[in-house]
Amino acid sequence: MAENKGDRPTGGLLMGRPFGVPVYVTPTWFLIAALITWIFGGEIDTVLPGLGRLRYLVALFFALAFYGSVLVHELAHTVVALRLKLPVRRIQLQFFGGVSEIEKEAETAGREFWLAFAGPLLSLVLGGVFLLGLSLVTARTVPGVLLAALMLSNFVVAVFNLLPGLPLDGGRMLRAVVWKVTGNSMTGTVAATWAGRVLAVLVLVGMPAAGALQGVSESTSTMLIDAVLGAVLAAIIWNGAAGSLRAARLREHLPEIGARALARPVVCVASDTPLAEALRRLELVGARGLVIVDGAGAPTALVREQLVRTVPEHRRPWTSSGAVARSLEAGLRIPVELAGEELLDALRATPAAEYLVQAADGAVVGVLAAVDVERAFALAMAGLSPVPAASQA
Known part of the structure; x- marks a missing residue:
């Protein structure tokens, strides 16, 4: 069979x-x-x-x-x-x-x-x-x-x-x-x-x-x-x-599972921005991801959510955002148009917890979290839409 x-x-x-x-x-x-x-x-x-x-x-x-x-x-x-x-x-x-x-x-x-x-x-x-x-x-x-x-x-x-x-x-x-x-x-x-x-x-x-x-x-x-x-x-x-x-x-x-639909909104901060301040800005605008940018505004790293949790609250004002970030390798940059099997192939090639989603001109669209992709898969296999209605609009 x-x-x-x-x-x-x-x-x-x-x-x-x-x-x-x-x-x-x-x-x-x-x-x-x-x-x-x-x-x-x-x-x-x-x-x-x-x-x-x-x-x-x-x-x-x-x-x-x-x-x-x-x-x-x-x-x-x-x-x-x-x-x-x-x-x-x-x-x-x-x-x-x-x-x-x-x-x-x-x-x-x-x-x-x-x-x-x-x-x-x-x-x-x-x-x-x-x-x-x-x-x-x-x-x-x-x-x-x-x-x-x-x-x-x-x-x-x-x-x-x-x-x-x-x-x-x-x-x-x-x-x-x-x-x-x-x-x-x-x-x-x-x-x-x-x-x-x-x-x-x-x-x-x-x-x-x-x-x-x-x-x-x-x-x-x-x-x-x-x-x-x-x-x-x-x-x-x-x-x-x-x-x-x-x-x-x-x-x-599967075609509904795309980088654009699943990307989390982000806040861009400099590497030396205190983690507490970066998280305050994140909460202020309702974003869910932090991207480190250089002086020209180009993305260089992603703040890792898992590492942020390991930093005690009283240490966050004295910890730089760059200290809990991962440098952006080539495989961590996902084109916003990727969806379905092409997106899955890209994620398999470079396993990670977070990926940067970018437009064709290099503009930051958001952060793609592996847990969000897994959740979308679970919904798809249950016969449900893998992407919230708000994301599809």
Whole structure:
């Protein structure tokens, strides 16, 4: 399934860069690989009892080959995304499969549909290839068992990912269809999100119920595993659907998150101005930021709000404003026109608590506080306008 995410996964191991996209294996992958090896090793013993302990080596090979198939599934998303000129940050192989982290949304419903469908389509093709290979080997042999298991697992991956609910590929296809019909991508996202929530409930109830219907043919431990896996999978689908909706809301409001709208009004003072006097001027005009300027009125530094709090009130008349300021590096000067993704890229390039917002002619517009940007993000993900009405006017 294709998703949009952040930076390098914690503890992730870089396995390679096919098509220039880094592929990471997260620590949770080793857990599921070990679980697959243990469960499949026990199943092999019923078909090929003569293998003994070697059955676990065969099971480990299956686990690796299965995740190789998952990687091919994700590479299908990646290749289509790159052809559509959508940047792909990375691919992750993790507990329940893989994730292709695509940084931008497809521009049209049609492109979104094919981007989502590429993964399941490749899984179906792989299943067909393994089915063809199965016809060329003898049943109840190691190659026969491996090919049958890989055929079945790829068909299961394809069918599961085609289920119509976010964050699965089928959910993105459903979103694309609703988007095409209504002409509104957000309407498609909401519909696919609710479909994902319904799907999560069905998985939560359905997996244990399916095991219970098998009755005595399934052990208590296996039924317990079904229940636990059902609960984990349902939680992943539910949270993934909610995350997709938050991301869509953020994309919808992202253009509103701009330096001009979020800039705090400021007061400009000389470096040797006592901090107490600078704060008095700030309060007098209702401003929320202090900028240090030189003799010609050009900005040279920003007074850091966090450092101001550390200066006791009785020391502020004797502390210069410049003593609690940070010099203006190139990355701390933000053009007033920056908004949306361009603004975020600028802030990521130079992390700081405050930035100076300047007009094209160098005039000081205000100070952009990182906490204000974070608050705007939180409002956007909640489906609310990230900028107060007064700022938009």
